[in-house]
Amino acid sequence: MFATKRLSKMQEHVPPGIAIVKCDNLEEWQMDIKILDQNPLYLDQTYRLKFTFSNKYPIEPPEVQFIQCPDSTGTPRTIPMHPHIYSNGIICLDLLGSAGWSPVQTVESVCMSLQSMLTANNRNERPPGDQEFIATNRRRIRDINFVYEDDNV
């Protein structure tokens, strides 16, 4: 399948601020991303992203979310504060929904979009209804119907 080739191509050139942590199988990848500018909210922080690819990638979007790593792993990771990121790491970004996805997107471009989404943010808050959402949501990320309320964050 060409998707495999396409994914392995990415490993040759990784954009700045992005590092591949785990890509040994082509179903789940983990990436570390850093925010490159001096946004005080994310200064000196590294966040871990988990990509899950279906066998229809890149026609279908990958599932992307931030994950937490406990201190004991040696690389503690938290979920970044952002009005579009729930505290369980689920990201509300139109690009990653079935409607906003385009097969020309790549892992790099998703990471870079998330970087710029964090860079542009200055609100230290979670999305409205965060607690209820993480308590009740059991669906797969793809099936959640987010309402992309505003564009300015």
Place this chain on the structure above:
Amino acid sequence: MNLQDFLAMEESRERDELIDLRSLDLVSEYDSHLMCPICHCPFVEPVRLQCDHVFCGSCLSSAINSFRSADSDEFPCPSCRNPTQKVSASVPRLLINMCDEIRVLCPLITEGCQEIIPRGHVQSHVEKYCGYRLLPCPDNSCDQMTRSKDVGMDQKCIHKVRRCAHCKENVLEHEYEEHEKELCPVLEVTCADCETVVTRGALQEHIESCPEVAIPCAASKYACPVKIRRADIAAHEQSCPIVAMGPYFETQNARLKSLESSMRHLQQRNEIFEDGLANIRSTLFESTRLGANSHSGGQPPQSDREQQSSARVDAHTDDPADLAAGVFSSNATTYLLSLHESLREEVSQLSHAITDLDARASMAIMNECMRIKEDIAHTNAAVNSVRMQVQWLMNPRLHQGTRGGAVRPSSTESEGTRTNMASSVAGPSHATGQSLGPLRPRRPSDSGREGTKL
């Protein structure tokens, strides 16, 4: 052709396609413009959308199948999200040729084929020419497969095994000769350089340590041409200037590499920004269209579809606030346009006023000039008449002067000239142009010439 036809055509094609050209290993770099943005391979059977974006036929058909909303005849382009209805298979021949020219490894490399072929020929190579494609053994009693290059003219089975007399290994019949002559590890050979005798199995090891074998200088990758015996190489490397430069070259190489990669990343980032810009532009365009339609109360079905597509462009759910934002931005655009229009009018008014002013000023200057010219002509005339009088007065004086050289002038005579002078002051002023009496016989037209002599 429209989307339905295209999908039907792709489906029928996929059945007779044997090799997935996208899974081939490329051996050379290729122009990034030849890369399909969906599968990131050089285009395979490319097709073109209305917006001029090109994709592989099969990539596009799978994208259409998952992105088209339930059998509508529209589909957003994966690259620019412009709605498109028609797919054109007429892609420039040049593009297809360039893709077919790309060098790839034979997909039977797993069987041992090392050939590098243009991608356009892979299908026929694998079907007809590759020596490594598997055929059933020509001996009907044998059920193994044979590589086509091993099927000789004699159509013999090659799967019979023979035991090597030297190393006691089982070797296939058709490989036995080669094994005995070259491969069998027990046979002895002499090293070509130091003439030691070793077994073939140990030869490789010996060559790696043989002091007589010529090896290249450690700086050979930086173009040191020296290649001498292993025993002497240490001495050379001590004195080789290029070895000394080695670390410097290495840091330079590393720097070049890091610069190249940062360039590439900048390029990527730039592409993402350009993409975003294109998105914003198309959103703006959609919303102005939408705004124009809702102003003119355009046909309801069409504006409906546009609402959908604009919603798709923003990748927003159907949020009325969003539509309102669209109308607002279109208002802003019309406001800016009208502002621009009024400014343009003002500028043209000003330029009119300036031309008017210019004409008036030059008229005034002309008038002034005429007046001054006339004055000058009057003055000239007056000056001329004065000169003539002076001449007329001077003439008798000069006359007298020449006569006075012989006879001493009497006081009465000089008094007479003085009275003459006095009487003539008023005289010529009303007798200009006429004959000036006996003492002044010249015509006034000569006065100019006379003047210049003065």
